Amino acid sequence: MNSTAQILADFRSQVTQLLQERDKEWEASRKLVEARQLTATLKRLIEEAHRVDLPVIIREASLLDLGAGDLSFATELVELCVAHLQQRQRELILHSLDRLQPGSKLGGPLHPERERLNGLRSRTGLSFQFYGNQDMFDLGNLDQAGKLAPRYTIATCWAPATPTFAYEPTRLSDQIITQELHRTKGTFRQTHFSGEPVLEVQHGDRALLFPPWKFEIRGPLALLDLLARRGLLCVLGAVDTQVFWEILAQLFDDVRYRPDNQPFTSDNLPTIFGEIFERLSRLALGDTLNLSDCGPLRRQIPRILPLHPTQDPSYRFRSVLIRRGAVFPGIPASSTARRFSDMVEESPPWMLILVPD
Numbered sequence: 001m002n003s004t005a006q007i008l009a010d011f012r013s014q015v016t017q018l019l020q021e022r023d024k025e026w027e028a029s030r031k032l033v034e035a036r037q038l039t040a041t042l043k044r045l046i047e048e049a050h051r052v053d054l055p056v057i058i059r060e061a062s063l064l065d066l067g068a069g070d071l072s073f074a075t076e077l078v079e080l081c082v083a084h085l086q087q088r089q090r091e092l093i094l095h096s097l098d099r100l101q102p103g104s105k106l107g108g109p110l111h112p113e114r115e116r117l118n119g120l121r122s123r124t125g126l127s128f129q130f131y132g133n134q135d136m137f138d139l140g141n142l143d144q145a146g147k148l149a150p151r152y153t154i155a156t157c158w159a160p161a162t163p164t165f166a167y168e169p170t171r172l173s174d175q176i177i178t179q180e181l182h183r184t185k186g187t188f189r190q191t192h193f194s195g196e197p198v199l200e201v202q203h204g205d206r207a208l209l210f211p212p213w214k215f216e217i218r219g220p221l222a223l224l225d226l227l228a229r230r231g232l233l234c235v236l237g238a239v240d241t242q243v244f245w246e247i248l249a250q251l252f253d254d255v256r257y258r259p260d261n262q263p264f265t266s267d268n269l270p271t272i273f274g275e276i277f278e279r280l281s282r283l284a285l286g287d288t289l290n291l292s293d294c295g296p297l298r299r300q301i302p303r304i305l306p307l308h309p310t311q312d313p314s315y316r317f318r319s320v321l322i323r324r325g326a327v328f329p330g331i332p333a334s335s336t337a338r339r340f341s342d343m344v345e346e347s348p349p350w351m352l353i354l355v356p357d
């Protein structure tokens, strides 16, 4: 179902439910739209619409930033856009969230500084909220409290977490994923440090500490489903190579790009993706490619997150653009994106711009 049809279907089912639950009130409100009352009712409605909180999608430009880290992307976005929007008497609505527990000793530079948070919270022309200790796949409480919009103009995720999105569980078994984690990261275990639960990873002779959920694997299908539900436009920025190919495998119609139980490696990617691998590898920094030029896009991407009663079990992206690089002139970027230029041994990351149907 496309986004407009989805919004209408949700609206209809809400109206039907209210009609059944509150028949007296329904009868009274029906009178408000009778011919002789309609003009007065519309006038009151317009006055009310200016006064009350409407869903942000109806009111303003809005953006949801998932896994927002130190809020550097949010800050750059605000610097670039807010004054511009203000000139048109419009406000930017910006909601950012991250799973890191505020105040935790884990996560280091990914925690937003207090000054930055206060600056965003007090900025005129901006309606900003940051939700820390918030798993992007567990938004029920925020939704019930009316703190998130059902859908934003743009949903974005910068430098999607790895290994969280680097392995797709619908094509790789738990056993294979665990083997890969051990092979690439070393041994790891859940333990405690300074009273906090932590994941300890033995990397050579060093023990590295991460939040306990660091190795929870969700996969690209969950991320794409979330972004497509929440954004009219979805942007994935500074995507590292491993996450990129795992996402890409889910976007083409042809199943040969998502072989069962075969983790992607630099050795097998050219064989599995063939001509697509060649074309994408040839993209120079800053270049853009329309993914449908490489092959038919998948028409039925399975939904992984719990289904809403009116929701189809699959969806599609009408358009997918790929850009090579992490930073583009005139476009805000996150601090991780800006760090890529110093990481000489990393290959340049990717940006995906997706329009859900």
Ligand SMILES: C[S@@+](CC[C@H](N)C(=O)[O-])C[C@H]1O[C@@H](n2cnc3c(N)ncnc32)[C@H](O)[C@@H]1O
Residues within 6 Å of the ligand: 066, 067, 068, 069, 070, 072, 097, 098, 099, 100, 107, 110, 134, 135, 136, 137, 157, 158, 159, 160, 161, 162, 164, 238, 334, 335, 336, 337
């Ligand atoms: C590589 S960092 C990128 C941070 C920031 N977007 C940037 O580009 O600088 C990944 C971020 O995703 C967050 N994260 C990982 N899993 C998450 C989840 N399930 N829900 C919300 N945030 C998550 C991490 O805490 C971390 O801040």
